[in-house]
Amino acid sequence: MAKDDSSKIDQMVRAAWMYYISGRNQSDIASELGLSRPVVQRLIAAAKEEGIVSVGLHHPVSICLDYAEMLKEKYQLVECNIVPTSNDDDETLDNVSFGCFQLMSKYIKNEPNKIIGIGSGLTLKKAINRIDFESPSSKCVALISAIGVDGQCNYYDDVPLILARKIQANYYQMPAPRYATSHSELKTWISMRVFNEVASIASSASVIFVGAGSLNQDTSPIIKDGFISTEEAIDLSHKGAVGEILGRFIDSHGQVTECDINSFVTSYDIRNNSCPRIGAACGQDKRPVILAALTGHWFNGLVTDEATARWLLVQ
Known part of the structure; x- marks a missing residue:
């Protein structure tokens, strides 16, 4: 394919993505791409005519495809889906969620008898x-509990239940609080028959989807939802933690940080399962923990945006 043809297809796909996936109007798209509104209109129409757009988008932006292949090689990934970065953080998040949905469709749709491990976020x-x-x-x-130490459930972390309801699957909940309050309590929880039954199902998962959490005091859900305090987050940072995967705090090398809270966590350690373990995350504050998760082999699949992909490639 000639370079000019590739550039034209890139513009077509970006315009279609912004219009159909991000819900942007044509004037906004024209401004961001540096094109006139009639040109954007023609690009969107051409995308439909050429089959790039139906219900969803079926053609990657070429630079995103290139980044995905390079990341797969660098980090030995079985899956990598890179989506366009927007000037708006919320729009970038929507793009990444769409990229994650694409992989969910690949692994779940028309695939009977799947066991799907799912995180939160x-x-x-x-x-x-x-x-x-x-x-x-x-x-x-569920690979992580939404239950606090006092028994209160975090209804923002009902992701596994939403998935089960959406696809009409059987649902298995993590039968313990996210963190025990002592070693003896942890021993009690993890010795329960039902806990081990659920852990066994998680170990048999054929695909896993998880997020990644930063320790940013303003944006981190694990802080905002009350699972750890701001003071604990600061202490974890001082101990070398860069973020968390399913409630386990890890350092820049992807190793579990030595701290009390990690010794009390009940969530499933996804490194115990060799299936595709796909992490979906984006944002500058999450880049260190995404890199750590790749380095420490928590993820062997990734969905993120092109700016984060570019950053990961130069680390």
């Missing part, structure tokens, strides 16, 4: 809300 929730198919013979297993 806004990116996964947005991806799941796009699902328009069922997989009633499948199992959906």
Whole structure:
């Protein structure tokens, strides 16, 4: 393909993505791409005519495809989906959630008897809300608890339940609080028969989707939702933690940080399962923990935006 043809297709796909996926109007798209509104209109029409757009988008932006291939090689990934970065953070998040939805469709749609391990977080929730198919013979297993130490449930972290309801799968909940309050309490929880039954199902998962959490005091859900305090987050940072995967705090090398809270966590350690473990995350504050998760082999699949992909490639 000639360079000019590739550039034209890139513009076509970007314009279509911004219009159909991000919900932008043509004037905004023209301004961001540096084009006239009639040109944007023609690009969007051409995308439909050439089959790039139906219900969704079926053609990657070429630079995103290039980044995905380079990341797969650098970090030995089985899956990598890179989506366009927008000037608006919320729009970038929506793009990443759409990219995650694409991989969910690949692994779940028309695939009977799947066991799907699922984490928590806004990116996964947005991806799941796009699902328009069922997989009633499948199992959906929560990899992390939404229960606090006092028994109160965090209804913002109902991601596994939403997925199970969407695809009409059997739902398996993590039967313990996210963190125990002592070693003896942890021993009690993890020795329970039902806890081990759920952990066994998680170990049999054929695909896993998880997010990644930063320690940013203004944006981190694990702080905002009350699972750890701001003071604990600061202490974890001083101990070398750069973020968390399913409630486990890890350092820049992807190793579990030595701290009390990590010794009390009940969530499933996804490194125990060799299936595709796809992390979906974006944003500058999450880049260190995404890199750590790749380095420490927590993820062997990734969905992120092109700016984060470019950053990961130079690390």
